Every structure is written in C-alpha cells, then in structure tokens.
Amino acid sequence: MSGNVVTDLTQSFNSNTSRSLENGHNSLPNSPLKFFARAKSRSNDIFKGILDFVSEAETFLQDIKGKENEEYKVIHPFLEMVKGIIEKLNRDHMKVVFFGRTSNGKSTVINAMLRNSILPSGIGHTTHCFLQVEGTEASEGFLLTDDSEDPKSISSIKQLASALSTMKLKENSLIRIVWPNDKCRLLKEDVVFVDSPGIDITPDLDSWIDQFCLDADVFVLVGNAESTLMQTEKNFFHKVSSRLSKPNIFILQNRWDLSVDEEDAYEVKEQHYTRNTHFLTDELKVADKQEAKNRIFFISAKEALISRLHEDSKKSIPTGSLQKKFAERLSAFENFETAFEVCISRSAVQTKFQTHSERGKKIIADLKKIMMRTHTDCSKACEDQFHKRKETIDELSYLDKQLDLLTEEMKQKIENTVEKVEKHVSFVLNEEIKQLSALVDDFCTSFHPDNLVMSVYKKELHNHIEEGLGRNVQQRCSSEVHQQVENTQKEITDRLAALLKDEERAQLNNALSPCNFEMSYKLDCRNLCSEFEEDIQFRFSLGISSLMHRFLGTKRMKHTLGGGQNYIPRPVNSSTVMSHESDLYQHINEVLMSVTTSYAIITPRSTMGGIVAGLVLKVTGWKVVVAVGSLYCVLYLYEWLSWTNKSMERRFKSQFVEYAASKLRLIVDMTSFNCSHQVQQ
Known part of the structure; x- marks a missing residue:
C-alpha cells in the first residue's frame, strides 16, 4: 500500500x-x-x-x-x-526557511542559490518582513501580498520589504515572490525559499514559528564568521525543536572570505565547528557528531553570487571582487547546496508524504x-436468503395445491349459490305475475278512450308495473340473495385465511369490505308490452258474437262466422266507440239487424237450425217470442247505459293483465338468469 x-x-x-x-x-x-x-x-x-x-x-x-x-x-x-x-x-512543495541575526547575509545566500539578485540585501537591517520565493510557469515574475490579490511589480520589493522604506509592511507579513521556473533550477524542482527578518529584532518568535515554520522541511541558520553562535539564535531553534520532531538544520558561517588574512583562521574555524556541533548534538539532539559536522559550512555568499552572476552573463569578474582561496569557499557553497538538496528532498518525502501515507493506510x-x-x-444474508427462498418455494408449492383445491370448492359453492338464486328469483317472479291484477288495480289515473290520453295512460301504467314488480321482487329476494352472497363470501374468506399467516390474515380482514351487493331487476315493461292493443268497444253479453266467443272460443268463432273459410276480420278501431248521446232506436235497429244477419248467416249453413227455429216458433207462439225479445232489448239497453269509462278501464286492465302476464312469463327465465349472473360476478 x-x-x-x-x-x-x-x-x-x-x-x-x-x-x-x-x-x-x-x-x-x-x-x-x-x-x-x-x-x-x-x-x-x-x-x-x-x-x-x-x-x-x-x-x-x-x-x-x-x-x-x-x-x-x-x-x-x-x-x-x-x-x-x-x-x-x-500543493505540497519543499520548503526551506532561512533564519539568523540581522546583517548575517540571509538574503544574499538565497540570491546566490537563485543565481539572481531578487531579494534586497545590504549592510544593516535590510529585510523587514518574511519573503517567500516560489516558482511559476509564467515568463515574468511578480509579487503578491497578504492585503491584496493583485500582482505587483518585482521592483516594488525594496519599498515593501526593506527596513529602510517608509512603505514597509509589518514584521509578520508575508510577501510572495513568484519567479519564473526557467530562471532557477531549484524553483523548477518545487523548492520554496523563505527569508526572514533578523531574529534579534523582535521578541515575537512563537508566532513566527507557528505561522511560517511548522511546515518547513529544512532550516538554514546563517551565522557570521566574525562572531560565534549567539544565545538569541539558540533560543529560536530550541523553540522550533519543541514544536517539531528533530528539525533538519544547516549552519552557514557566512563571510568566511574575511578570514583569508587572519593567522588564526584555522583555530577560529575549529572553534565554530565545536560550538555548532555541540549545539546540534548535545543541545538540540537532532544529529550525531559526524552528521552535525556535515551540516556546517564556511562560505562567502557574496562571492558565490558575484561569481554566478558573471558566469551566467558570460562576463569577466572585476578584479578585487573575489578574495584569495575563492574556489575553496565556492566549493563549500556548492557542497552545501548538494547536501541541502539531499536533505530537503528526503525530509520532504518523509515529513509530507509520510503523514499522507499513514492517513491513507x-x-x-x-x-x-x-x-x-x-x-x-x-x-450470511445470502445464506439466510437461500434457506428462506427454499422455505418460500415449499410454502408456495403447498399453497398452489391448496389454492387449486380451494378454487374447485369455491367454484362449486358459487354454482350452488347461483342456482339457488336463479330458482328463488324465478319463483318470486312467477308469484308476482300471478298477483299482477292487484298491482294493476292499484294504478289510479284518469282514464279516457281518447288516443292521446290512452297513450299517456299506458306509459304511466308501464312505469307503475315495472317499478312495482321490481320493488316487490327486490323486497322478497334481496335479503335472501344478500345473505347467500355474504355466506358464500365468508366461506371463501375463511378458507383462504386458513392458508395465510397471522399478519397476512389481518391484512386480508382489513382489506375486505362488507358485502354491499345490490341486485338489479330490470323488466322493461314498456318495450315488453309495446304491442298491446286493447279492445274496449261495447259488446252485448247476450249477443250472438259474445255467446259464440264464450262457447266456441275466438278461433272457432271466427271460423264459423267466416263460413268455414279463413276469414280475417277487419281490426276494430278503438276510436270508433259509440257515443252515449247516439239515438236509442238506432242501436235497437242495429241489434235487430245483427240478430237477423246472424240468423241469415247461420240458417243457410244449417237446415237443422231452420227446422229447430220453426219448431220453437210453433210451440211457443208469437207472444212468447215478443216477450223474450222485449226482455232481450231491456238487458241490452241496461248494459249499454252502464258502459262508462270505468267499465272501459276495467276491461282495459283485465285485457292488459292477461297480455302483460303472458309476456312477463316469457322473460322469467331470462330475468332469473340475469340475476344469477350478477351474483356470480
């Protein structure tokens, strides 16, 4: 990993x-x-x-x-x-921070490593705030400050960072110098340099460490070859060591070019080695003696900067710019850079990537x-589901068999229920048809033989019959049908619930609604009796046609009156009903004409009839015949006078009951089947 x-x-x-x-x-x-x-x-x-x-x-x-x-x-x-x-x-980069007392040459060391005079340098207190040099892919460098995101010109660095400037920033401010990578190899390799103001000019070291040093990979202490390691410098690194575990520290004894004319230069150098090694090994305990000695370098940053500037510009170095044994000090500076690169790279890998690596692990x-x-x-869930699936398959197989049995059983129950309902509805409907006359008699609406009034009368009578029959049949059938449907549904539910679990059974009971079945009995009496034609013309009860109709029946009467042939009489028009105001004698004449005609029709047909008529006349005599005729006329007159709208209505209702009953009997089976089908659905 x-x-x-x-x-x-x-x-x-x-x-x-x-x-x-x-x-x-x-x-x-x-x-x-x-x-x-x-x-x-x-x-x-x-x-x-x-x-x-x-x-x-x-x-x-x-x-x-x-x-x-x-x-x-x-x-x-x-x-x-x-x-x-x-x-x-x-964002991670290799960060090196330069610390030291004022005028020890920190900025010059950085300039020499960058091979360019970027940072302001000189005698006295020069750098007033923190300067960070980082690389960019841009072709031109610029400045960035904490108080603004707008880039500034590199030339403004002297006004913003120099302690001699009136425009200088605060000591704990940071100026970012963004410099092109192609002008410095170290910047191209993701190295960031931080220059600091002298640690001997402010007591606020803790905030400096927290703000700028905790993420540093290497610290470079720039000392002065003319003076030994001071307590101020020691105090600063003691504070750094208390916050960081074994910080990487390099010590540069700058301005070693001043020792070329000193007779005791070697002794001074050994003195610096001793004190600096003791500080790193015994006081800070960040390295052993050999490693500590390899972290101490005697250099001249000014000479290294001059040499590199002229080397890059391919110009000769002015006479007197470099002191004797310059090559030795330049070699020491290059050795410092090599050791510095090894150390900072190793440190960055260990400090930056080690933390991320541990977090990743x-x-x-x-x-x-x-x-x-x-x-x-x-x-485990898969195994449980496998067992549950097997159990479920077994349960489903059992339920399938039980449901097949239940289905057949319920089909039979439904068939029995439907058959019972069909028989019951048929019985009730036949009973109601037998009592149809009572239902027709209950219909009370003004009656008149006029065609328009008769049409309205029939329409209302049809509605009355349909509503009455439907109501009576529903009253007699609904409760029993409802009870049978409810009992059958309960049997089905109980049988089905026996196959379910408790929770499913409860859901089934909650899902079931009470039986609200209502059966529809549609008789459509109006269309059923639409061809009904009433015959309410006055007919004398002792008339020849009436007597023949009574004794011979309708068909035989028509056959007899037709002379034994297929005789189709002209239909009677109900609108030709006689008026009560007609002349009485006219009716008597019509009666006599009818009698005469009847006898005239009958007599030629039967010789026996003529013989019988003659015998009767001979035996009884004319007086008896006249008396019987008078009585016959009186009866006719009585019946004619009593032929009112009420009589017509009674005959109409009687004819309608007979006709409607015959038609309704035809639809009994269909209606009962329709009701049973509703129950089955």
Missing part, C-alpha cells in the same frame, strides 16, 4: 544520493530533488486509486444498506479526506474492516 512509498523512496535515496555527491552538484539528471517529484507523482496516483476505491465502496454500501447505515456514515467522510490529501499533495485499513464485515454480513 501507500505506506511503503516512503520506505521505497528512502532506500532509493540511499543508493542514488551517494552517486549525486560523488558526481558533484552538476549531475542534474540524478539530482536528489527529482525524488520529491517522483514521490509526489506516485503518491498522487495511489491516492487517486484510493479515491476510486472509496467512491465505489460508498456507492456499494449506499445501494445495499442506505445512507442511514452506520458503516456508510463512516466511509462517506473518507471521500473528502482523500480529496483533501490529493489537493494538498498537488488508516483509511484503507478502516475501509477493509468495513468491507470485510460487509462481505461477512452479505454472505
């Missing part, structure tokens, strides 16, 4: 750093600073893979357990943590535990 990145790179340092030191500072392809870029790139790739893994795990847990699950809540913050690490890795370890636990839970 990513935790091995630092170890691998550290081992790679040990094998390649020695080659860099042997080959010298100019071995750029094998520069130790390259390892930081490699570690940064490799760590980025690893954490991008971790990000994908965490994202996939989060999606998986969300799908199977939901966002409210505790494990999801643990993993979800990992995304932001990994994204933050990746973002910080992209912890994230992966936690994620592994969660996913292993999830895998175990899923395996």
Whole structure:
C-alpha cells in the first residue's frame, strides 16, 4: 500500500544520493530533488486509486444498506479526506526557511542559490518582513501580498520589504515572490525559499514559528564568521525543536572570505565547528557528531553570487571582487547546496508524504474492516436468503395445491349459490305475475278512450308495473340473495385465511369490505308490452258474437262466422266507440239487424237450425217470442247505459293483465338468469 512509498523512496535515496555527491552538484539528471517529484507523482496516483476505491465502496454500501447505515456514515467522510490529501499533495512543495541575526547575509545566500539578485540585501537591517520565493510557469515574475490579490511589480520589493522604506509592511507579513521556473533550477524542482527578518529584532518568535515554520522541511541558520553562535539564535531553534520532531538544520558561517588574512583562521574555524556541533548534538539532539559536522559550512555568499552572476552573463569578474582561496569557499557553497538538496528532498518525502501515507493506510485499513464485515454480513444474508427462498418455494408449492383445491370448492359453492338464486328469483317472479291484477288495480289515473290520453295512460301504467314488480321482487329476494352472497363470501374468506399467516390474515380482514351487493331487476315493461292493443268497444253479453266467443272460443268463432273459410276480420278501431248521446232506436235497429244477419248467416249453413227455429216458433207462439225479445232489448239497453269509462278501464286492465302476464312469463327465465349472473360476478 501507500505506506511503503516512503520506505521505497528512502532506500532509493540511499543508493542514488551517494552517486549525486560523488558526481558533484552538476549531475542534474540524478539530482536528489527529482525524488520529491517522483514521490509526489506516485503518491498522487495511489491516492487517486484510493479515491476510486472509496467512491465505489460508498456507492456499494449506499445501494445495499442506505445512507442511514452506520458503516456508510463512516466511509462517506473518507471521500473528502482523500480529496483533501490529493489537493494538498498537488500543493505540497519543499520548503526551506532561512533564519539568523540581522546583517548575517540571509538574503544574499538565497540570491546566490537563485543565481539572481531578487531579494534586497545590504549592510544593516535590510529585510523587514518574511519573503517567500516560489516558482511559476509564467515568463515574468511578480509579487503578491497578504492585503491584496493583485500582482505587483518585482521592483516594488525594496519599498515593501526593506527596513529602510517608509512603505514597509509589518514584521509578520508575508510577501510572495513568484519567479519564473526557467530562471532557477531549484524553483523548477518545487523548492520554496523563505527569508526572514533578523531574529534579534523582535521578541515575537512563537508566532513566527507557528505561522511560517511548522511546515518547513529544512532550516538554514546563517551565522557570521566574525562572531560565534549567539544565545538569541539558540533560543529560536530550541523553540522550533519543541514544536517539531528533530528539525533538519544547516549552519552557514557566512563571510568566511574575511578570514583569508587572519593567522588564526584555522583555530577560529575549529572553534565554530565545536560550538555548532555541540549545539546540534548535545543541545538540540537532532544529529550525531559526524552528521552535525556535515551540516556546517564556511562560505562567502557574496562571492558565490558575484561569481554566478558573471558566469551566467558570460562576463569577466572585476578584479578585487573575489578574495584569495575563492574556489575553496565556492566549493563549500556548492557542497552545501548538494547536501541541502539531499536533505530537503528526503525530509520532504518523509515529513509530507509520510503523514499522507499513514492517513491513507488508516483509511484503507478502516475501509477493509468495513468491507470485510460487509462481505461477512452479505454472505450470511445470502445464506439466510437461500434457506428462506427454499422455505418460500415449499410454502408456495403447498399453497398452489391448496389454492387449486380451494378454487374447485369455491367454484362449486358459487354454482350452488347461483342456482339457488336463479330458482328463488324465478319463483318470486312467477308469484308476482300471478298477483299482477292487484298491482294493476292499484294504478289510479284518469282514464279516457281518447288516443292521446290512452297513450299517456299506458306509459304511466308501464312505469307503475315495472317499478312495482321490481320493488316487490327486490323486497322478497334481496335479503335472501344478500345473505347467500355474504355466506358464500365468508366461506371463501375463511378458507383462504386458513392458508395465510397471522399478519397476512389481518391484512386480508382489513382489506375486505362488507358485502354491499345490490341486485338489479330490470323488466322493461314498456318495450315488453309495446304491442298491446286493447279492445274496449261495447259488446252485448247476450249477443250472438259474445255467446259464440264464450262457447266456441275466438278461433272457432271466427271460423264459423267466416263460413268455414279463413276469414280475417277487419281490426276494430278503438276510436270508433259509440257515443252515449247516439239515438236509442238506432242501436235497437242495429241489434235487430245483427240478430237477423246472424240468423241469415247461420240458417243457410244449417237446415237443422231452420227446422229447430220453426219448431220453437210453433210451440211457443208469437207472444212468447215478443216477450223474450222485449226482455232481450231491456238487458241490452241496461248494459249499454252502464258502459262508462270505468267499465272501459276495467276491461282495459283485465285485457292488459292477461297480455302483460303472458309476456312477463316469457322473460322469467331470462330475468332469473340475469340475476344469477350478477351474483356470480
């Protein structure tokens, strides 16, 4: 995992750093600073893979357990943590901070390493605030200050950072000098330099350390070869050491060019070695004696800067600018840079990437535990589901068989119920048809033989019959049908509930609604009796046609009157009813004509009839015949006078009852079947 990145790179340092030191500072392809870029790139790739893994795990847990699950809540913050690490890795750089007393040459050392006079330098108190030099891909450099995001010209650095300027910023302010990478190899390798004001001019060291030093990879203490290590400098690094674990410290004894004419230069150099080594090993305890001695360099930053500026510009160095044994001091400066590059690169890999690596290891370890636990839970759940599935299949197989049996049983119950309903409705409907005359007699509406009035009368009578029959049948059938439907439904529900579990049985009972079945009995009496034609013309009860109709029947009477042939009489028009105001004698004549005609029709047909008529006349005599005729006329007159609208209505209702009953009997089976079909549905 990513935790091995630092170890691998550290081992790679040990094998390649020695080659860099042997080959010298100019071995750029094998520069130790390259390892930081490699570690940064490799760590980025690893954490991008971790990000994908965490994202996939989060999606998986969300799908199977939901966002409210505790494990999801643990993993979800990992995304932001990994994204933050990746973002910080992209911003991470190797940071070196230069400290020392005023006028010890800190700015000149940085200028010499940058091979350019960027930072202001000179005698006295020069740098008033913190200056940070970082690289950019831009072709021109610029300044950035804390109080503004607008870039400023590099030339304004003297006004903003110089202690001699009236426009200088506060001591704890930071000026970022963004310098093109192509002008300095160190900046291109992601190195950032921080220059500080003299530590002997302010007591506020703690805030400086917290604000600018806690993320530093290397500290460079720039001392003065003319003076020994002071307590002010020691106090500062004691405070740094208390906040950081074993900080990497280099000590530069600057201005060593002043010792060329000193006779005791060697003794002074040994004195500096002794005091500085004691400080690093015994007081700070950040290195052993050999390592501490390798962290101390005697240089002349001014000479190194002059030499490099003229070398880059390909100009000759002015006479007197460099002191004797210049090459020795320049070599010491280059050795410092090489050792510095090795140290800062190793330190950056260990301090910056080690922390991220440990966090990555912890994230992966936690994620592994969660996913292993999830895998175990899923395996157990899968096994449980397999057993449940087998049990469910067995239950379903049992239920299928029971449902098949239940279906057949319920079909039979429904058929029995339907058959009972059909018989009951048929019986009730036949009973109501037998009592149809009573229902017709209950109809009370003004009656008149006029066609218009008769049409309205029939329409209202049809409605009365249909409503009355429907109401009577419903009253006699609904309760029993409802009870049968309810009993059948209850039997089906009870049988079905026996196959269900308690919860399902409760849901079934809650889902069932009470039986609100209402059967519809549609008789459509109006269309059924639409062809009914009433005959309410006056007919004498002792008339020949009436007597023949009574004794012979309608068909035989028509056959007899037709002379034994198929005689189709002209239909009687109800509108030709005789008026009560007609002349009485006219009716008597019509009666006599009818009698005469009847006898005239009958007599030729039967010789026996003529013989019988003659015998009667001979035996009884004319007086008896006249008396009987008079009585016959009186009866006719009585019946004619009593032929009122009421009589017509009674005959109409009698005819309608007979006709409607015959028609209704035809639909008894259909109506009962329709009702049974409603029950079945």
